[in-house]
Every structure is written in C-alpha cells, then in structure tokens.
Amino acid sequence: MLLKRIAPQLIALAALVLLVTLVYPGFLDISFNDGRLVGPVVDVLKRGAPVALLAVGMTLVIATRGIDLSVGTTMAICGAVAAWAIASGWGLAPALLLALAAGGIAGLWNGLLVAVVGIQPFVATLILMTMGRGIAQLITEGRILTFNHPGFAFFGSGTILGLPVPAWLWLLTGAGVALLMRRSALGMLIEATGINRRASALAGVNATVLLIAVYVASGLCAALAGIVVTADIRGADANNSGLWLELDAILAVVIGGNSLLGGRFSILAALLGALIIQTIDTGILLAGFPSEYNLVIKAALVLVILVLQSPRIAAEWRIWRKSQRASREALAERSRT
C-alpha cells in the first residue's frame, strides 16, 4: 500500500541516480573518512536539507488546500535572528529558541490571516514574502552577519554517526511529523479540512485551529531550514538566504504526488521529491553542465507534473478510455453475432 503510493517517486529517483551515475561514474561512491561518510550521495542528503525541511511543512499546508509562499523569507528572518543572537553573545540554546520562535510567529501570522481573516493563502503569505527580506535586513542591518561559534556551526557542518547533522535534522523532522500525522487522527483531520473546510467544520473538526497550526508548523520547518543554512555558511545573508527555495519546496511537494488542490498527502513522498530535486541539482553540477540549466529543467518538470495532475486532462483521459472500451466491446459483440 505504502510502497504503491511512493513507487513513482522511487522509480524516478532510481532512474535519476542511474542517469547521473552513467554520466559521472563516481556518484555512488561512499568512503569513510575521519568518522564521517563522504561521497556525492551524502552530499545530496546534506544539501537537500533546506528543501526537505521546507517540504515537510509545505506538504501539510498544501494538504489543507493552501500554499505558503513566505517560507524562503521566513528562513532569512530566522537565520538573521539566530546569527544576531549568536553574534551578541546570547549563547547557543537561546539563539536556537529565538530562531524557532521567529519562525513560529511568522507561521502564526500567516495562519491568522488565512484562517481567521479569511484571505486566500497565496495572497496572505505573499504579504510576508514581500516584507520578510526587509525585516531580515533590519535585523542584520544590511550586512552579512557573520559569527564564529563552533556549537552553532555544528548544525550546518557537524556529523553524528557519520551522517551530516542537516541530514539527521530533516530525516528526524520528517519521520516525527509523519508519525504524528499517521499515528494520530491529525493527518486525517488535515485532509478533511483540505477537501472541504466547511463540511469538516460542520462535522466537528476545529478547522480554524488546525489551519493556524499547519502554518505554524510550516514556519517552524522554515526556521529549522534557516538555522541549517545560516550555520552552514556561518553567517546570515538576508538577501540570498532561502531565495527561490519556496518554489523548490512547492515543487518537491508536487513531485511527491501531493495535489495542489488539497486533500490526501504523503510526507514521505514529498521528502523523496526533495531528494529528486537535489539529485538533479547535484547531478547537473557533477555532469559538468552549467548550473543555468537547472531552472529550465525544473520548469519542464513542473509542466510534466501539471499535465499529470490536471483534473481536466484526467477527465478527458477517462472519457477517451471509456469510449475505447465501448468500441472494443462493440467490436467483440459484432464478432460474436
């Protein structure tokens, strides 16, 4: 059942890995150096962390038939907050908590606008998307805020049990959220809200609180992603941190087969989607293509997925198949008589 759900993503990923290996034979090489795994695959797991983290939150938001365009700028804000806290000597734990709190507040703001005020999600989150980088730059005062704190940098470049910390972060976040959604009724309630908010509210689902919670979750995921990126480059770049990543996150979710029209979702599939995107990114670099091809390939990918997901094309396909079957049966009927 589960395997059937994620089969297309697994096949796509396997085909991609095969393709990259053909062009760059060393892609699957993994070696063990100084207590850490090294190799292109590990690099994919590490570099894919921001998009994978964002995809976890974005999956939930999209399942409620929403969209969160502000995750990229939320990343920039949270990274700026964390770097500011570290640079002014607050220590590690307060910096992390402050960054997470900033992400939570950003999510709460979006959630209130969507669930309570009733603004369409993409408009509501557009507001923060427009303002966010300004806010981040106010925090960093327009500079790239750098710091030197080994404890914080650990979140970007450290390793636990051989795997990079960012990889652990998204693996654990993804597993935790997926378990929470599937081991409790929460996932089903979110799906119900996404399919029909009014009906689920009438059936006793507290859709308002659920919607707010979903956007807060997305904000928290963005905060984690912001922490990873900031820790990795040991500095907060308000202009470029998380730029374009909201699009990658949305792409990861739809590659994961989650419908933009809300309803059923799979976090695992979205994470596979994030891995697919990162494999393409890394593959293009390894194969020696200029990275400019990245965007065009992604655009083509979105187009293919759109055709696959289109309700109108699906309906026409069904009608076409039905007419085919009818004509086949008519043919069989005629041959029998």
Added chain:
Amino acid sequence: MNTRALPLYATIVIFLLAYAICWLQFPAMLSTRVIGNLLTDNAYLGIVAVGMTLVILSGGIDLSVGSVIAFSGVFIAVLLRDSSLHPLVVFAMLLALTTAFGAAMGFLIHRLAMPAFIVTLAGMFLARGAAYMLSIDSVPITHPFYETIQDAYWLMPGKGRLRLIGILMLLIVLAGMIIAHKTRFGASVYALGGGEATARLMGVRQGRTTILVYAFSGCMAGLSGIVFSIYTGSGYSLATVGTELTAIAAVVIGGTLLTGGAGYMFGTLIGVLTMGLIQTYIVFDGTLSSWWTRIVIGILLLVFILLQKGLLKLSQSRLIEAAADR
C-alpha cells in the same frame, strides 16, 4: 455610493495625503523634477502592472513577469551585440516572443484547469533559465539608437524632464484603461474574474479570454523589459528579481480586488506612483535604509487587502438585508 470604487478613492486619498506629508517635510518634493523622475524611474513597473491588472481582474495571477523582463533585457543586449539588426526589429521580435510565451501559459492554464500561479511559476523558471542560458554576465547595450531614446525628453516647466519612457508608460496606462473599461474583451475579463460559471452563462469565451489575457500580460512584460533595458542601458539575467511581487502589490494598492472581477486600471497607476513615492521619500530622508521600502509596501498591501475584505463583507451583508426586506 458605489462600494466598488471605494478602494480607488482610498488609494487616491492615501497617495495625496502621503504626497502632502512628504511635501511638508521636503518642499522640493512638489517640483516637476521629482515628478518627472517618479514617472521615469517607475516606467517599467507601471507598464508591467498594466498587464498584471488585467490578469488579476480576470481572477488569475502572473508570476513570470519579473523573469520575462530580465529575459527581454538579455535578449535585446545579446542580439544587439552579436548581430547588426536595428533595435526596432529586435523589439518586434522580442514582443512577438513574449506575447507567444504569455499566450502559451494562458493556454496551459485553461487547458489543464490548473491554478494560474503554479503554471506561471513554471514560466518564471523557464524565462529566468532562458535568460541565464543567453548570458550570465551583465551585457552592456551600446547602440546609437539607444542613446537617442535615452536622451529624448520633454522639458517641463520647472526644468523637470519627462523622458520618453515615462510618456510611454502613461500612454500604456491610457491604452489599458480603454481595453479594460471600453472594449468587449475588457468586459469578458471582468466577467471571468467575477465567476467562471456566470461568465460561461453570459456567453464569455473562456479559453479565448484566458489566452488573450496572459498574452497581453506577456506583451506588457516584454515592453517593460524594453523600457528597463533603455533605463539601465544593459541586459542582466539577475535583474528584476521579485518585480512580479512589486507589480502585484501595486495593483492591489491600486484598489483591484485580488480575487478578480473588480478594480480600475487608473488605480494601478496611483499604486505604482505610491510605491515610487515611498522610495523617493526614503531617498530624500537619507537616514532611513532602503529595506524599509519593502516593509512599508508589505504593510500597505495588508491594509488594502483587509480593506477589500471588509468592503466585501459590507456589501454582502447589505445584499442579505436587501433580500430580507423584500
């Protein structure tokens, strides 16, 4: 009183008030020089916002325009560098290309019945990627024709310079007003934004209207790219990142309903000028940092969205009351 026009009045009042405040602080704000520069600096934004207004009126959104502007700049610069074509020929080629690009997006939106923002998101990737492929570096444009256009201006009383691109922007807004408010196509666009089912019942040809709307937006984005290349004198594939957001904000601040179906083209001009005013104020002030622009624009965006939300509730409750009275 017409509640639909209320956001437009609010926009005009806010713009005049803001201008008055700026003028009280810096009397030089009211000179024709500042006004001329306001029009020149925001010419590309105004043109692209005209296209965006029509798209938003139809109930859609076009996220690709920023990338299309950047692509246009690079396309023009590279063609002028590598071939001996006259700029006007290049302009015509570019406009045909971007219009076709917009039409293709409109076709996909209609044909696939998918949300406009995701289709135009793909378009955004595609246009930006195509710009990268043409050139990653900034390509300067050195053509005598460009210098002629750049130097063309009308000296207003008070030594303000109304440049050609500023005049072009005003003409485009005028054309947009005529298209949106005076033509059959404009009426179809409003009907489509008001509701697809009603539009169909009214006999609006949905597919044709959708394709034309996005083609128009693509054409405006191309024209805006031409203006931007004249303004900056170069083509750069990383230029105008986020312009689509600024354009959407200008349209909304101009009083157009983001859900479509209601709004005025003239409001968009005021919206663009309001944003330009914020920037000019920050330049005049000198102590404020430029990133305040984005924050103020975000706040204005929020205020107008809330205002529209309130008006919608008001008119709905009025409708219910009217129904109850009957």
